[in-house]
Amino acid sequence: MTEQPLQRIQSRITAAERGPKVTLVAVSKTRSALEVRDLAKQGQQVFGENYVQEALAKQTELADLRLEWHLIGHLQSNKCKEAAQAFDWVDTIDRAKLLASLDRYRDPSRPPLNLLIQVNVDDETSKSGCHPQQVPSLAEQIRHFPRLRLRGLMAIPAPADETSRIRAFERMHELFEQLRCAHPEIDTLSMGMSDDFELAIAHGATQVRVGTALFGPRPVAD
Ligand SMILES: *Cc1c(COP(=O)(O)O)cnc(C)c1O
Numbered sequence: 001m002t003e004q005p006l007q008r009i010q011s012r013i014t015a016a017e018r019g020p021k022v023t024l025v026a027v028s029k030t031r032s033a034l035e036v037r038d039l040a041k042q043g044q045q046v047f048g049e050n051y052v053q054e055a056l057a058k059q060t061e062l063a064d065l066r067l068e069w070h071l072i073g074h075l076q077s078n079k080c081k082e083a084a085q086a087f088d089w090v091d092t093i094d095r096a097k098l099l100a101s102l103d104r105y106r107d108p109s110r111p112p113l114n115l116l117i118q119v120n121v122d123d124e125t126s127k128s129g130c131h132p133q134q135v136p137s138l139a140e141q142i143r144h145f146p147r148l149r150l151r152g153l154m155a156i157p158a159p160a161d162e163t164s165r166i167r168a169f170e171r172m173h174e175l176f177e178q179l180r181c182a183h184p185e186i187d188t189l190s191m192g193m194s195d196d197f198e199l200a201i202a203h204g205a206t207q208v209r210v211g212t213a214l215f216g217p218r219p220v221a222d
Helices: 005-016 034-040 052-061 077-086 094-107 132-143 164-182 199-203
Strands: 021-026 044-051 068-071 088-092 115-120 148-154 186-191 208-209
Touching: 005 021, 005 199, 034 052, 044 052, 052 068, 052 077, 052 208, 077 094, 088 094, 088 148, 094 115, 094 132, 094 148, 115 132, 132 148, 148 164, 164 186, 164 199, 186 208, 199 208
Parallel strands: 021 044, 021 208, 044 068, 068 088, 088 115, 115 148, 148 186
Antiparallel strands: none
16 A cells, blocks of 8 residues: 555654654645545644634534644634634734733633744744744733643744755744743744755754645645
């Protein structure tokens, strides 16, 4: 039997791991619930979605499965309620304004909502992610909310040559280690996608987000 893409990616991740186990987030944006179910049958439990509505529709169809859902797309303030209810992780926290409402709508019978602070590490033109200097203050504010739990940092470095990407990964690793001095409980540095997840792991990623390499090319949005 030919090896499935999931097994291939998992072996590449294991080969690249330097210490702590690296989590694979399967990025299922634009993929059908059936495709997610198929990957879940092969053992994949962690999925990432970019849009709250799209995730909700798939979760309804997949309610019989125990999956872990990450929001990896930009979170609009008016979607905080649904995000707090539908996801296990929000990986794109970039402003303090989101926190009170995520905390308020997180069901107390569920574990706290896991959060990553998204850092705009190298792209001055991108609107997503906070400035590196804002990380400590955002992290402090998360502490005040009992239904929220800071787990670490996330970045989407600008597509660029390998040297620039390595520089971005190294900068993120440094920020992560600095943050861990004040917040020893954090354990997640999310960076690396289909094209560069091994490079990201070599520079300290503990979580990678892979779409295309698992599911094949995405249909072009219309
Ligand atoms: C789409 C997406 C990915 C996955 O990208 P691929 O190149 O398909 O692996 C990872 N992270 C985020 C935030 C994304 O939007």
